[in-house]
Amino acid sequence: MHILITGAAGMIGRKVTERLLKDGKIGRREIVKLTLHDVVAPDAQPTEKTTILPIAGDISDRSVVDRLLAEKPDIVMHLAAIVSGEAEADFEKGYAVNLDGTRFLFEAIRLKNYRPRIVFASSIAVFGTPFPEPIPDEFHLTPLTSYGTQKAVGELLLNDYSRRGFFDGIGLRLPTICVRPGRPNKAASGFFSNIIREPLKGEEAVLPVSESVRHWHASPRAAVGFFLRAAEMDLDALGARRCLGMPGVSVTVGEQIAALRKIAGDKAAKLIRREPDPVIERIVSGWPTDFEARRAQEQGFEADTDFEAIIRAHIADEHDGRAPVMG
Amino acid sequence: MHILITGAAGMIGRKVTERLLKDGKIGRREIVKLTLHDVVAPDAQPTEKTTILPIAGDISDRSVVDRLLAEKPDIVMHLAAIVSGEAEADFEKGYAVNLDGTRFLFEAIRLKNYRPRIVFASSIAVFGTPFPEPIPDEFHLTPLTSYGTQKAVGELLLNDYSRRGFFDGIGLRLPTICVRPGRPNKAASGFFSNIIREPLKGEEAVLPVSESVRHWHASPRAAVGFFLRAAEMDLDALGARRCLGMPGVSVTVGEQIAALRKIAGDKAAKLIRREPDPVIERIVSGWPTDFEARRAQEQGFEADTDFEAIIRAHIADEHDGRAPVMG
Numbered sequence: 203m204h205i206l207i208t209g210a211a212g213m214i215g216r217k218v219t220e221r222l223l224k225d226g227k228i229g230r231r232e233i234v235k236l237t238l239h240d241v242v243a244p245d246a247q248p249t250e251k252t253t254i255l256p257i258a259g260d261i262s263d264r265s266v267v268d269r270l271l272a273e274k275p276d277i278v279m280h281l282a283a284i285v286s287g288e289a290e291a292d293f294e295k296g297y298a299v300n301l302d303g304t305r306f307l308f309e310a311i312r313l314k315n316y317r318p319r320i321v322f323a324s325s326i327a328v329f330g331t332p333f334p335e336p337i338p339d340e341f342h343l344t345p346l347t348s349y350g351t352q353k354a355v356g357e358l359l360l361n362d363y364s365r366r367g368f369f370d371g372i373g374l375r376l377p378t379i380c381v382r383p384g385r386p387n388k389a390a391s392g393f394f395s396n397i398i399r400e401p402l403k404g405e406e407a408v409l410p411v412s413e414s415v416r417h418w419h420a421s422p423r424a425a426v427g428f429f430l431r432a433a434e435m436d437l438d439a440l441g442a443r444r445c446l447g448m449p450g451v452s453v454t455v456g457e458q459i460a461a462l463r464k465i466a467g468d469k470a471a472k473l474i475r476r477e478p479d480p481v482i483e484r485i486v487s488g489w490p491t492d493f494e495a496r497r498a499q500e501q502g503f504e505a506d507t508d509f510e511a512i513i514r515a516h517i518a519d520e521h522d523g524r525a526p527v528m529g
Numbered sequence: 530m531h532i533l534i535t536g537a538a539g540m541i542g543r544k545v546t547e548r549l550l551k552d553g554k555i556g557r558r559e560i561v562k563l564t565l566h567d568v569v570a571p572d573a574q575p576t577e578k579t580t581i582l583p584i585a586g587d588i589s590d591r592s593v594v595d596r597l598l599a600e601k602p603d604i605v606m607h608l609a610a611i612v613s614g615e616a617e618a619d620f621e622k623g624y625a626v627n628l629d630g631t632r633f634l635f636e637a638i639r640l641k642n643y644r645p646r647i648v649f650a651s652s653i654a655v656f657g658t659p660f661p662e663p664i665p666d667e668f669h670l671t672p673l674t675s676y677g678t679q680k681a682v683g684e685l686l687l688n689d690y691s692r693r694g695f696f697d698g699i700g701l702r703l704p705t706i707c708v709r710p711g712r713p714n715k716a717a718s719g720f721f722s723n724i725i726r727e728p729l730k731g732e733e734a735v736l737p738v739s740e741s742v743r744h745w746h747a748s749p750r751a752a753v754g755f756f757l758r759a760a761e762m763d764l765d766a767l768g769a770r771r772c773l774g775m776p777g778v779s780v781t782v783g784e785q786i787a788a789l790r791k792i793a794g795d796k797a798a799k800l801i802r803r804e805p806d807p808v809i810e811r812i813v814s815g816w817p818t819d820f821e822a823r824r825a826q827e828q829g830f831e832a833d834t835d836f837e838a839i840i841r842a843h844i845a846d847e848h849d850g851r852a853p854v855m856g
Binding site: 351358 | 657
């Protein structure tokens, strides 16, 4: 089996790649080759079982997409995207990569006339306020960003191309990934991870919103599990509605901090500095807080059990089970 | 005021054009020019107040779109589309005209850097079974045709371009138009009109489904009213959700026939020949039957009062108030 991952140098892309190389198979089928795409060539190393073809390029360039599909990969995990903030700041680039790039990929597959599995990374950004809490699976998509719009268009195309039999597709609306490893970033959502990751290292973190803010989270580990499940499951049960809200953990910032305190003690919790930022408060107030995600759960997608489990997964994956600051 | 109508040679396009030329204004503003586009040049005649620029061309050709926008029309009514059956039969043509054509139009407006009113003709084909009855305004879009997919993508783009301030857009999800004037056509939905229009002329019509089939209708006259309302109303009240299900009349085929009998007598009703067609039965069983359409009604969009009113509007508009067969 040959798997193509677009956006393979991103955080989730790297973790999915690692896991695939470690497992060496999906279901019962051996993975003999990974084609790893990103704007810079991903640097994963081949194993005895699995060769790696790195391809650097912009998926809004049709010739790049043609190279990605040249060997007709059996599974395509499409994660490449311009992120929310950049797609909002650079309208043309966002549409070029997130909409045209996705369509070029789907079109290239259609014209190759085979029927691979496509796993498309969508996002809860397809939803925009006002909405009920929790949001049911049948609630309409009302994105309030260009990024969310582009993901929602990708979902519609994926449904139609699947219905027409050009490929066998599934879209995963990912919760906010928490705890994101690496350095603090300036994404408006960054603080959800910063306030856990930094104190565990003994570093200060800034909390720009009130503790009553509620949001929807999944660990990187759970997200990797979603992609593996989506790659191997039978999609016929989904019918024509191929895009699913992934299960997650709905918690307030206060509950996040309580979980951190339980695992890493007051010493960690005290490293969180309150510094209210009205701009971030306003942005975050338009974000979804909770989902039913019933269909995904019926299809065997598994969320983290609670926010403590999310922190423990982070400590296991990024600190080999023992963070510098622990209770 | 200068208005561009794409698809102006279509049934609704012609009726909107006629009405605009007759009124000579929208709200209080005089219509000094109509640019009328279609694949063949529309043949409407200018009036004392209003000049006409006919343009023939394919809107999936950017140079045609540039010509349409050259004089920066104040209002763009975008009706041009490949219809459902053809978009399903010719995948590439449907995407070229319905998706690329719409996007080229929106992009051309964005790059002209002015902020016209856009009225986009969407369709209840953005919904696909299963759904609740009636379908609420917040139900997700689950098209089961490529046409419905393309219209749903157009809605998402319209919302995003409006949110970004590139234009002031509104999308109208039109009910099935009934009674369509002209000859019987082979669209799966054709019989809804055929069984009224033909008997009123003393001609036989075939009914391929059972009388219990329920569907959602608006007269051509009501549809024209939707476009006029959309062109003149203040759109700020819609917020970011610019696409509205238009109000209609939900009736069974049996109720349609009873209304025909009431207006045109048994003689007319007896011209309907039952000839069950399992293929059409199956297609129609996936169509929406009823909508809440609450938002549109709050915004002053007005449906026909009932199916009798729909028949009377047809007799008034197509037979000068007196059909050949009447009770």
